[in-house]
Amino acid sequence: MTTKMRSEIAEQPAALRATLDSLLPRVDEVKALGERTRQLLFIARGTSDNAAVYGRYLVESRAGRLAALAAPSVATTYRRRLDLDGVLAVAISQSGRTEEIVETLAWARDCGAATVGITNGGPDSPLAQAADVALCTVAGEEKAVPATKTYTTQLAALAVLALGLGAEVDAADLQRVPDAVEELIANPGDLDAVVEGLADKHGAVVSARGLAFSTALETALKLKEACYLHAMGLSYADLLHGPIAVVDAETPAVLVAAENSPTLAGTVALAERVVAAGAAAYTIGGGATLAKAGTAALNGPDLPEWVAPMGLIVPGQLLTEALARRLGVDPDAPRGLNKVTQTD
Template sequence: MTTKMRSEIAEQPAALRATLDALLPRVDEVKGLAGGARQLVFIARGTSDNAAVYGRYLIEAHAGRLSSLAAPSIATTYKRKLDLGGVLAVALSQSGRTEEIVETLAWAKDCGASTVAITNGGEESPLAQAADLALCTVAGEEKAVPATKTYTTQLAALAVLALGLGADVDADDLQRVPDAVEALIADPGDLDAVVDGLAEVSGVVVSGRGMAFSTALETALKLKEACYLHAMGLSYADLLHGPIAVVDESTPALLIAAGEGPTLQGTVALARRVTGAGASAFGVGGGDELAAASTAALNGPALPEWVAPMGLIIPGQLVTEALARRRGIDPDSPRGLNKVTQTD
């Protein structure tokens, strides 16, 4: 039986095409609202927070604007007012109905920020209504609890946001993303070997750096919520500062990199260090070099680094779905989780 999660993974090329068709014509609207912003702050939780990490790296590396992740409790619990003049506040929520995120975006506007919502909940969602500009993704209804197509379309919306902020990238790269994702779904690489390597372990370290860091965090979250693994998502820079001690014969590493870019060589070196210590290193992306340094490898997208995260997450989603079934878990309905999470 095909799970809802597996079906929704397969729907991502179409969801990305629809989202890009809807949002690319709105680049000038983003520029008009946010072109003069000196700084960005991203407001999100969970999977959306992992998407925001991609937004942060993308905006800082390619649009030259300082970016940070908000602490919503400053608005909702501590109720402190900050000076957010000249700041663009970007709130991400798949449903657009998470009250904490809506409240924090309204707080940011009250503090002087211009506001953008990124949501799959539509123009009538509370989050879209609270924002100066809503970038609504076109992923369609997502029925499985683990987010797949709503996550990748959030990344697409963040890429459009970056274009509106003058990012020094080739906008035509975005048009290549749906086909690259489709190719990965058809041929993810050595999926069975990676699932075999994770089937009997209780923990795994998932690591990437720079643009791939968001993918490491999101992959770790998926393995935690749908496979009940103790999955630790880390930048490889942080991993080398001490937590690498947990990587051993019973705790493998999943190492993620785009096929180009300044973090690739560090990821390859880490794979060699892990396997040299007798542990398993499973590569995701990184081209032939990372694959050669790894115990087993999953394919990455044939995309430039700035858009690669939209493809790099696909192998992690496929591993999560297959591993959950291997461990006797229904990936569509993990225990203790709901599709919309409200936070006090």
Template sequence: MTTRMRGEIAEQPAAIRATLEALLPRTGEVEAVARDTRHVLFVARGTSDNAAVYGRYLIEARAGRLAALGAPSIATTYRRRIDLDGVLAVGLSQSGRTEEIVETLQWARDCGAKTIAVTNGGESSPLAQTADLALCTLAGEEKAVPATKTYTTQLAALAVLAIGLGADVDPGDLRRVPDAVEKLISDPGDLEAVVGGLAGKPGVVVSGRGMVFSTALELALKLKEACYLHAMGLSYADLLHGPIAVVDEDTPAILVAAGEGPTLAGTISLAERVTGAGASAFGVGGGAGLAGASTAALNGPDLPEWLAPMGLIVPGQLLTEALARRLGIDPDSPRGLKKVTQTD
């Protein structure tokens, strides 16, 4: 059985490549809109909110600007006005039609913020029309309900945003991302072993830290949406503060890491602690060190840490699709979900 989700996973190298070709020449426009701003406020929900977590870490760690995730309910439910002078508000919506996000971005603009939209909905979408600048991704239509290519192209757009904000990175490294993603699609690692290790389990903890925390959150969301698992996405710093008590024979851990960077050693140590306690630890990325400390492992991309999340989610997407089929679930149309979610 070939699912739409699996087909759209395979379209990601081309979608990322097209998005980067369209957006990389526009870093000067980002710089111009962001002039006279100091802070970045992300406005998003769901998968887009997980993408925003990546944007927050990237901008704080590499562009030296304070960034935060906004609470749309402050605008839409509490109707509070906040002084946003000096703030760059970035609204993320794959469809560009989520009313709550459109309304919140307009609220931010009315409160004095400069505004940027990141959307796959095109320049004519309500979100793009609301913003001072729209960074439109080129993922094409996504028919499966679980987001795959719209998520990774959002990450690509956020990398371009960070470059426009002066991030201390090599923009040329972005050109390596499509090929790295393509390699992971053809060789995701020990996929069958991880699927087998999760089949029949009621829940799982998914953990990563720093730049890859976004991947842990997104993979946990996908496992909830498409496999109906009780999946908990946590920073490993938070996991060690108490919730690690839930990791046992019936609740394995999926641990995510880039192949380099300051959080890798801690992730390997966590894998050793989990397996030492008799539970299963499934690695995603982290090179030979994490693979060696894990029960089974999925491959990661040959990319620097700041770009690793664009690749790390791909074996997680393949895992989600394969596990859903193993469980007899159609990953294209999970129960209770729609492609565009409107929040009261």
């Protein structure tokens, strides 16, 4: 039986095409906001927060703008007013109905920020209504609790945002993403070996750096929420500062990198170190170089680094869905989770 999660993973190429067709013509709207702002503040929770990590690395590394991740409790709990003049506040919410995120975006506007909302909830959602510019993704209804197509289309919206902010990239790269995702769904690599390698483990470390760091965080979140695996998402720079001590025969590593990234060499070195220590290193992306250094490999996309995270997450999604089924867990409805989460 095909799970809803697996079906929605398969819908991502179409969702990405529809989202890019809808949002690329709106680059000038973002540009107009960018011309009166200097830095960015990303507002999000959960999976959307992992998307925001991609957005932060993207606008800092390619558009040269300082960016930060908001602490919504400053607005909603401490109710502290900040000077946000010159700030572009970008709120990200799959549903567009998470009250904390909508409230924090309204707070940012009241503090002087220009505002963008990224949501799959449509133009009538509270988040879209609260934003100066609403970038609505076109993923369609997502029925499985773990976000898949809503996440990758959020990344697409953030790539469009970066274009509007003057990112030094080739916009044509975005048009290659749906085909690359389609290819990964058809050929994710040695999925069975990675599933079997994790099936009897209680924990794992998922690590990357730079633009791929968002993929490590999102893969770890998926393994936690749908497979109940104690998965830690860490920058490999932070991992090397001490937590690498937890990586052993019972706690494998999942290492992620884009093939043409300046972080690839460090990821390869980490894979070699993990294997030399007697632990398994399962790799996602990084081409033949990273695959050779690890224990078993999942493929990455043939894409430039700035758009690679839209493809790199797909093998992680497929791994999560397959591992959940292997463990007898329903990936569509993990225990204790709802599609829309409200926080105080």
